[in-house]
Amino acid sequence: MTPPSTPSNQKTRRIQRMQWIAVLFLTLAGMVNYLDRSTLSIANHSVSQELGLSASEMGLLLSAFSLAYAFSQLPIGVMLDRFGARLMLGLGMFMWSLAQLTGGLVSSLHQFIVARVFLGIGEAPQFPAGAKVVSEWFAKHERGGPTGLFVASSTIAPMIAPPLLTALMLAFGWRTMFVIMGALGIAVSIGWYLVYRNRNEIALTQGELSYLSSGEADDRQERRMTMAEWRGLFAHKTTWGMIFGYMGVIYMVWLYLTWLPAYLEHERHLSIAKTGWIVSIPYVFGTLGMVGAGYFADWLMRRGVKPVTSRKWPICVGLLGAAAFTVPAAYTPSTTLAVAYISLAMFFVNFASGGGWALVSVAAPRRMVGSLSSLQNFGGYFGGSFAPLVTGIVVDQTHSFVNALLISAALAVVAAFIYLLVVREPIGEHDVAAPNGQPSPSGA
Numbered sequence: 001m002t003p004p005s006t007p008s009n010q011k012t013r014r015i016q017r018m019q020w021i022a023v024l025f026l027t028l029a030g031m032v033n034y035l036d037r038s039t040l041s042i043a044n045h046s047v048s049q050e051l052g053l054s055a056s057e058m059g060l061l062l063s064a065f066s067l068a069y070a071f072s073q074l075p076i077g078v079m080l081d082r083f084g085a086r087l088m089l090g091l092g093m094f095m096w097s098l099a100q101l102t103g104g105l106v107s108s109l110h111q112f113i114v115a116r117v118f119l120g121i122g123e124a125p126q127f128p129a130g131a132k133v134v135s136e137w138f139a140k141h142e143r144g145g146p147t148g149l150f151v152a153s154s155t156i157a158p159m160i161a162p163p164l165l166t167a168l169m170l171a172f173g174w175r176t177m178f179v180i181m182g183a184l185g186i187a188v189s190i191g192w193y194l195v196y197r198n199r200n201e202i203a204l205t206q207g208e209l210s211y212l213s214s215g216e217a218d219d220r221q222e223r224r225m226t227m228a229e230w231r232g233l234f235a236h237k238t239t240w241g242m243i244f245g246y247m248g249v250i251y252m253v254w255l256y257l258t259w260l261p262a263y264l265e266h267e268r269h270l271s272i273a274k275t276g277w278i279v280s281i282p283y284v285f286g287t288l289g290m291v292g293a294g295y296f297a298d299w300l301m302r303r304g305v306k307p308v309t310s311r312k313w314p315i316c317v318g319l320l321g322a323a324a325f326t327v328p329a330a331y332t333p334s335t336t337l338a339v340a341y342i343s344l345a346m347f348f349v350n351f352a353s354g355g356g357w358a359l360v361s362v363a364a365p366r367r368m369v370g371s372l373s374s375l376q377n378f379g380g381y382f383g384g385s386f387a388p389l390v391t392g393i394v395v396d397q398t399h400s401f402v403n404a405l406l407i408s409a410a411l412a413v414v415a416a417f418i419y420l421l422v423v424r425e426p427i428g429e430h431d432v433a434a435p436n437g438q439p440s441p442s443g444a
Contacts, residue, residue, distance in 0.1 A: 018196075021195055023146050023149055025191070026130045026150035027152070028188055029089065029093055029126060029153075029188055029189075030127070030130070030153025032093075032181070032184060033096070033126050033153070034154055034158055035164070035181060036097070036182075037065065037119075037123070038158060038161040039103070039165055039177060039181055040103075041062070041258075042161065042177075043165075043169055043177065046169065046173075046174045047112075051107075051109060051112070061113060063388070064116040064120070065116045065117070065119055066254070066381060066384065066385045068117040068121050069120035069121070069123055070120075070377075070385055072124035073375065073378035073381065076124045076125050076374045077128055077371035078227060079125075080129055080371070081230075081368060081371050084198040085125075085129040085133045085198060086196050087193075088125045089192060090189050090190075092121075092122045092125035092126065093185055093188060093189035094122075095118060096119050096122025096123045097181075097186045097188075098182065099115050099116070099118035099182075100115075100119060100181050100185060101182025101183060101186070102118075103178040103182070104174070104176065104177070104178030105175070127357065127373065128370050129370065131147070131357055131360045131369050132373070134146050135366045135369040136366060137199060137212070138212075140307060140361075141298065141302060142298060143362065144296070144298035144310075147354065148290055149291060151294075151353065152354075154290070154353075155286035155289075156287050159283035159284060159287065160280075162280065165177060165181075168180060199212070233372060233427065236427045237422055237424075238308075238427055239375060239427065241419060241422030241423035242359065242363070242372070242375070242419075242423060243375055243376060243378070243379030244379060244415070245356075245422070246356055247384070248319060248411045248414060248415020249352050249353050249412075250380035251383050251387045251408060251412075252345070252349045252408045252409075252411070252412055254381075254384035254385070254388065255405075256342070256345075258387065260342070264278060264339075267401045270335070278339060281343055284343075285344065287350070289346065289351035290350040290351070292354070293314045293350070293354030296351075297310045307426065308359065311356075311359035311362060311363075312359065312420070313355075314351055314358070315356055315419050316419050317348070318348045318351035318352025318353070319413065319415050319416035319419070320412070320413065321348030322346075322412050323410070323416075324348075325341045325344040325348065326342075326345045327406065328341050329342045329405060330405035330406055352412075360376060372427070383411075390407065394407070
């Protein structure tokens with residue numbers, strides 16, 4: 001039965017309700033995601049003592065997640081575009097939460113590595129799914145704000161992780177901490193699948209469709225992404241600009257996420273107690289940057305700036321600002337100034353990260369957003385996976401974090417120019433066409 005018509009370009013209460021559900025669950029899932037990533041760092045000493053792990057074995061355990069996460073991005077995008085965010089994020093969240101819970105039951109390094117690998121695989125759909133959900137339930141001119149909100153979970157969770165997870169570990173032990181966090185994620189995954197609906201699962205009125213599709217050609221948007229079209233994304237320079245540019249973003253993000261506590265303790269000689277609360281300060285600024293990027297991008301677009309350009313400017317400004325404040329953080333003798341500079345660097349690098357996710361939602365047709373965002377995320381986390389290793393080698397060789405911070409700043413500047421010079425035009429349907437010039441048929 002054909003749904004009743006409504007006036008064109010109208011945001012109905014039904015759309016508003018689904019938007020709130022989407023952003024709420026994506027933010028909650030993102031926080032659980034990053035809390036689960038943080039559990040091993042918080043329990044590092046206890047785990048290594050109980051399982052008898054050396055520092056190199058612990059390093060292997062920590063890197064198992066990020067590499068599995070990076071390479072899982074490659075297939076996850078096309079799976080999202082074919083099967084939808086409701087199923088793929090629901091299954092992914094259930095898998096990573098089960099892996100997290102299993103981490104509390106392991107008895108050897110090999111078992112723990114397997115659990116961390118499945119944690120990385122399960123977490124892979126989270127942020128590409130978020131980009132796809134926003135592209136489905138928000139009109140093009142309003143996607144920056146909700147994108148900034150849900151990706152802010154990646155800074156809010158690291159901000160609250162030290163006190164929250166430490167309290168759980170001290171109260172119940174590290175194994176129970178893992179089990180509790182796994183059970184929480186399983187509950188959220190079930191809630192997501194029961195409450196959320198993909199856009200093609202709801203009979204929208206013509207007015208609702210007109211509103212959601214304003215600014216984009218929608219005649220083929222419900223057709224599933226094909227492997228031929230996924231391969232076609234690599235033929236567009238915008239894809240490569242986003243892959244290599246995002247490496248500079250995540251390299252700096254991952255450096256601060258993995259080494260900031262050690263930097264404050266060893267370089268700045270702060271006690272563990274002081275480090276525990278001071279490390280949260282930069283993440284407050286990071287959250288402001290993440291949320292602000294999306295709204296700034298929407299503001300630019302409302303003033304006539306082209307969609308891709310409106311998202312690219314926050315990324316370039318954020319990367320250059322992050323580099324500009326990381327350099328004085330490396331050289332200042334003042335601990336207070338170092339924390340201030342790092343806080344500003346975190347604001348700007350997360351401003352760039354938020355812009356990156358806002359860019360994904362306008363850089364390709366809606367049905368390809370999941371694939372493009374997963375390729376961007378692969379590039380970011382493949383490059384970011386080297387940050388802990390390179391930083392450790394530099395610190396071992398120089399007994400200082402100065403050069404490690406300067407490397408991060410240099411990469412941020414390079415990434416800004418990649419975005420500026422390479423990412424210029426959105427990817428259109430014709431850009432991923434089959435060899436005969438027509439889009440591949442569904443199911444090919």
